[in-house]
Amino acid sequence: MKAARFDYIRPRTVQEVLDHLAEHGDEAKVIAGGQSLVPTMNVRLAAPAVLIDINHVEELSGIEADKGTLRIGALTRHAEIAASETVAAHAPLLSMAAPWIAHEAIRNRGTFGGSLATADPASEWPACATVLDATIHLVSARGTRQVAAGDFFQGVYETAIEPDELLTHVEIPAIGEGYRAGFSEFARRKGDYASVGVAVQGRVGASGAIGRLLKRGEGRLHDLRIAFFGVAARPMLATAAAAALEEQPLDESTLKAAQEALPTDFTPMEDLYMSSAAKAHLARVLLGRVMTTLYHGEGR
Numbered sequence: 001m002k003a004a005r006f007d008y009i010r011p012r013t014v015q016e017v018l019d020h021l022a023e024h025g026d027e028a029k030v031i032a033g034g035q036s037l038v039p040t041m042n043v044r045l046a047a048p049a050v051l052i053d054i055n056h057v058e059e060l061s062g063i064e065a066d067k068g069t070l071r072i073g074a075l076t077r078h079a080e081i082a083a084s085e086t087v088a089a090h091a092p093l094l095s096m097a098a099p100w101i102a103h104e105a106i107r108n109r110g111t112f113g114g115s116l117a118t119a120d121p122a123s124e125w126p127a128c129a130t131v132l133d134a135t136i137h138l139v140s141a142r143g144t145r146q147v148a149a150g151d152f153f154q155g156v157y158e159t160a161i162e163p164d165e166l167l168t169h170v171e172i173p174a175i176g177e178g179y180r181a182g183f184s185e186f187a188r189r190k191g192d193y194a195s196v197g198v199a200v201q202g203r204v205g206a207s208g209a210i211g212r213l214l215k216r217g218e219g220r221l222h223d224l225r226i227a228f229f230g231v232a233a234r235p236m237l238a239t240a241a242a243a244a245l246e247e248q249p250l251d252e253s254t255l256k257a258a259q260e261a262l263p264t265d266f267t268p269m270e271d272l273y274m275s276s277a278a279k280a281h282l283a284r285v286l287l288g289r290v291m292t293t294l295y296h297g298e299g300r
């Protein structure tokens with residue numbers, strides 16, 4: 001099938017984008033990498049009358065770190081994040097997750113902002129943004145506002161973005177001393193959306209001089225933020241599982257307690273290919289895997 005007829009606009013500044021969004025309202029859609037929007041237009045699940053192409057708005061691109069905050073422009077491609085040393089130093093979770101997103105061709109076009117705005121429940125970036133307590137910056141002709149990732153993702157393909165708003169950039173607190181990240185997912189084939197995935201960040205052992213003396217596989221877990229994706233309409237913070245791990249060394253009994261806490265955090269939704277029970281089993285396995293690699297050293 002082919003997309004329904006549409007008008008095409010190619011602005012060069014954020015202000016021009018906002019003017020067009022204000023003028024066309026619900027009739028218009030921003031297009032970034034086109035990796036989610038174009039397929040849905042081709043099968044006529046979306047039929048915007050006007051496409052506003054933001055690919056030439058330079059101020060929406062780029063990765064910067066300043067004063068403990070990592071800033072990623074909405075138009076930054078998945079592949080740029082995967083390759084960025086600044087990202088690896090300030091938010092290693094994103095570097096770990098990037099290779100799991102689709103295939104190279106899609107990572108070269110698809111954007112950070114586009115993925116967050118799409119809010120596919122099986123997407124990697126929304127879960128990472130939730131774990132990292134990212135702040136999402138939105139702008140419209142009415143003004144600017146900031147939304148915490150925890151409030152931004154509201155349901156399957158549903159976010160806090162209003163039709164006249166543009167996602168401009170995301171701010172992420174840089175990873176602190178003694179903190180590590182971990183990421184794992186299971187997909188039916190390499191490059192597919194995840195059946196179930198998990199993103200984690202937390203501190204191992206004490207910070208400061210004592211923390212630096214600890215070896216991998218020693219110390220206790222602190223401040224864990226664990227988010228599962230592919231299990232619910234939006235990323236799910238596993239707070240009960242994290243509580244079971246808090247201030248514990250990672251041994252068999254602690255891990256078992258955390259895995260047994262998962263049903264308190266969520267009952268996975270089934271999808272076309274996998275039952276809820278199978279996803280619950282996978283979530284337990286992935287939690288074990290990600291916590292073991294984080295604790296014993298492959299995290300960061």
Ligand SMILES: Cc1cc2nc3c(=O)[nH]c(=O)nc-3n(C[C@H](O)[C@H](O)[C@H](O)COP(=O)(O)OP(=O)(O)OC[C@H]3O[C@@H](n4cnc5c(N)ncnc54)[C@H](O)[C@@H]3O)c2cc1C
Nearest residue numbers: 030032033034035036037102110111114115117123167193
């Ligand atoms: C075969 C295939 C496999 C894929 N596998 C995965 C996967 O495993 N994991 C994964 O996470 N993704 C996957 N994707 C999706 C991919 O990551 C997309 O890049 C991403 O979902 C959307 O980004 P985009 O830049 O292409 O957005 P677009 O397709 O251009 O836009 C998507 C939506 O976001 C809106 N939007 C885009 N940018 C903004 C903005 N700055 N402000 C406001 N609204 C905006 C658009 O209006 C539209 O509604 C896959 C895609 C394909 C085709």
